Amino acid sequence: MTHNDIISKIRSGGQNELGLVYAEYREEFLRWITKEYHCSDDDSKDIYQLTILIFYDNIKQGKLENLVSSVKTYLFGIGKNVVRDVLRKEKRYTPINQEKWLKEYLVEDQAHAPDERAFDIAGIALGKLGQPCQRLIEMFYYEKKSMVEISEALQFKNPETAKNQKCKCMARLRKLFEEERSRTQNTINHVY
Amino acid sequence: MYTDESDMTLVERYFDADLDDADMQEVTRRVETDDSFRALFEREQLLILVIRYQGQHDKLRYLKKMERHLSQDIHRAPTLSLRYWPYLVAAAVVGVLVALFVWLAVPKDSDKLFQAYFKPYPNMFEPGVRSVRETTQRRQALRAYELGDYETAARGLKQAYHDHPEPGLLLLLGNANLSLGHVPEAEENFNALIKNYDDLDLQAKWYLSLCYLKQGDVERAKIMLKELGATEISYASKAKELFEKVN
Numbered sequence: 001m002t003h004n005d006i007i008s009k010i011r012s013g014g015q016n017e018l019g020l021v022y023a024e025y026r027e028e029f030l031r032w033i034t035k036e037y038h039c040s041d042d043d044s045k046d047i048y049q050l051t052i053l054i055f056y057d058n059i060k061q062g063k064l065e066n067l068v069s070s071v072k073t074y075l076f077g078i079g080k081n082v083v084r085d086v087l088r089k090e091k092r093y094t095p096i097n098q099e100k101w102l103k104e105y106l107v108e109d110q111a112h113a114p115d116e117r118a119f120d121i122a123g124i125a126l127g128k129l130g131q132p133c134q135r136l137i138e139m140f141y142y143e144k145k146s147m148v149e150i151s152e153a154l155q156f157k158n159p160e161t162a163k164n165q166k167c168k169c170m171a172r173l174r175k176l177f178e179e180e181r182s183r184t185q186n187t188i189n190h191v192y
Numbered sequence: 193m194y195t196d197e198s199d200m201t202l203v204e205r206y207f208d209a210d211l212d213d214a215d216m217q218e219v220t221r222r223v224e225t226d227d228s229f230r231a232l233f234e235r236e237q238l239l240i241l242v243i244r245y246q247g248q249h250d251k252l253r254y255l256k257k258m259e260r261h262l263s264q265d266i267h268r269a270p271t272l273s274l275r276y277w278p279y280l281v282a283a284a285v286v287g288v289l290v291a292l293f294v295w296l297a298v299p300k301d302s303d304k305l306f307q308a309y310f311k312p313y314p315n316m317f318e319p320g321v322r323s324v325r326e327t328t329q330r331r332q333a334l335r336a337y338e339l340g341d342y343e344t345a346a347r348g349l350k351q352a353y354h355d356h357p358e359p360g361l362l363l364l365l366g367n368a369n370l371s372l373g374h375v376p377e378a379e380e381n382f383n384a385l386i387k388n389y390d391d392l393d394l395q396a397k398w399y400l401s402l403c404y405l406k407q408g409d410v411e412r413a414k415i416m417l418k419e420l421g422a423t424e425i426s427y428a429s430k431a432k433e434l435f436e437k438v439n
Contacts, residue, residue, distance in 0.1 A: 009391070016360055018251070019258055019316035020392075026262060045263070049255045053248055102248050106241055114238045122242040134246070141207075141240050142247025170204060173239055 006071055010059050011144075022052050025075055032076065037083050046096040047086060051079040053102065060144045121184055125176035133169035140166055199229055203236050261314045261338065302405040302413070302438065309434055310402050312342075312367045313395060317360030329355075334364070342368040359389040366399055370406070379403045394420065398431065410438050 010017045026048060033044045055078055058064040067074055086096055107113050126134065132154055139145040139153065147159035147166075156162040205211050206219045222229040315334050333348025346368040353361040366381030382403065385396040397416055404413035417438070420431035 015251070015254055016317050017391075019254070020395075022255060022258055023262060023314060023316060045259055049252060049259070052255060053251055056251065057244075057248070098252060099249065102252070103245060106245055106248070110237070110241065112234070114234070114241065118238055119242060122238050123245070126239075126242055126246055137243050138247045138250070141243045167204065170239070174200075174235065177235070177239060 007059055007064065007067060010056065018052065018056050021055070021071065021075075022048075025072055028072070029075065029079060033079060033083060037087070039083070043086075043096055046098055047079060047083050050082050050086075050096075050098060050101060051075055054078050054082065054105070060142070117184075118181070121180050122177055125173055125180045128176050128180075129169065129173050133165075133172065136162070136166055137169050137173070199232055203229075203232050206233075207236055207240055258314070258316050261316075302408050302410050305434065305437055306402055306405040309430070310370065310406075312337075312371055313363055313399070315364060317358070317364065330361075337364055337368060340371075342371040346372060346374070359385055359391045362389075363392050363395055363399075366396070370399060370403060373406075375403050375406050401431070401434070405438070414438055 006017075006021065010021070029048050029051070030041075030044045033039055033047060034041070039047065052075075055064075055075055058078075064074070086101065103119070107119075129137075136150060136154060139150050140147075145153070147162045150156070150166075151159045151162035154162065156165060202211075202215065202219060206216065211219065219233070223233050224230075315338050317334070329348060330352040333345055333352050336342075336348060337345035346365060349361055349365040349368060353365055362381050362385045366378045366385065369375075369378035369381060379400065382396040382400040386393050386400070397420055401413045401416035401420065404410070404416065414435060417431045417435040421428055421435055
């Protein structure tokens with residue numbers, strides 16, 4: 001199996017393939033980062049997890065199509081940037097806030113950074129959406145699965161049904177977002 | 193927010209990469225010139241961003257779960273400051289002497305090597321969407337595997353694989369059988385994995401080489417290890433090391 005095979009497996013596959021990569025390079029990465037940056041055990045693991053998530057995101061978003069080096073070199077390259085960024089943003093002995101870091105990573109990628117409060121409201125709306133809608137739109141927008149793959153995984157009649165369902169789920173999410181936004185607005189008005 | 197149905201469809205199709213060039217340009221133009229259209233566009237962008245964030249959050253949870261299983265095996269040196277260097281050097285010298293003694297003292301027969309190198313593959317295979325009965329049975333088998341109850345795991349995994357064949361289940365079934373000393377069954381599992389699937393072939397070959405070692409078939413183990421040692425990744429260094437020892 002070549003390095004580009006791994007990339008294409010992750011692109012077409014899902015969680016399990018990612019898990020295989022995680023296990024494969026874990027020991028070497030943790031050893032390297034501990035030695036090179038004197039990170040604690042917990043910090044090294046947190047950084048490795050962020051590294052793997054960016055690796056996955058780069059493949060899924062089409063930023064990484066073909067590797068010119070090895071998976072290991074690529075992962076260590078990401079890791080180096082993550083650890084530098086973490087060390088720059090966090091105080092030396094503060095535990096890494098992975099969720100905050102991931103949010104900033106996503107937002108930095110946008111041409112216009114979204115409003116912090118709107119981001120939180122959208123998160124609440126998504127939480128209220130429920131299953132299978134949440135899973136469906138996550139598979140489509142995050143995992144970049146095709147409608148054929150989604151209809152098979154979630155047992156829809158055909159890809160067309162899955163697509164219709166995805167549109168309905170997004171319409172419902174927009175509605176929930178607007179409701180949540182006006183509710184929050186009313187609460188603020190009421191307080192003042 | 194005022195929502196025009198056709199505008200909303202246009203925005204949704206833009207983010208789904210489902211528009212031709214002319215429509216793409218139309219969206220870009222209206223985002224720049226039409227305030228209410230831009231609001232629709234930015235809301236959709238925000239919702240997709242939050243979906244991606246949630247996706248990352250779920251993946252992070254999965255990695256953390258995996259880490260809990262894997263970290264039971266790790267033995268890494270802690271970070272030490274410079275003042276500990278003399279102790280480290282002394283410890284390293286003692287370590288080398290102990291390792292040399294162990295290397296000379298331990299007989300390098302194939303079963304001993306098997307014991308030294310065999311470590312059951314961690315469970316990193318999540319269930320997809322299945323019927324309740326299948327999911328429960330599968331989960332119980334995987335749980336037993338994680339707990340080291342290989343007898344129950346082998347039984348459950350065999351049934352789960354029979355009901356819904358997946359390469360991950362076969363790899364774990366082979367490992368459970370190998371842990372129980374059911375080497376011919378394990379060999380059969382790993383051979384089926386190599387023959388019937390494109391995934392996990394390197395892992396299967398590694399465990400197959402251990403099956404051969406366990407049975408004392410050093411020659412077949414050597415062929416497999418040599419093949420693994422020549423691969424670009426996965427098990428190459430471990431296979432080379434073991435090949436040197438059996439050689």
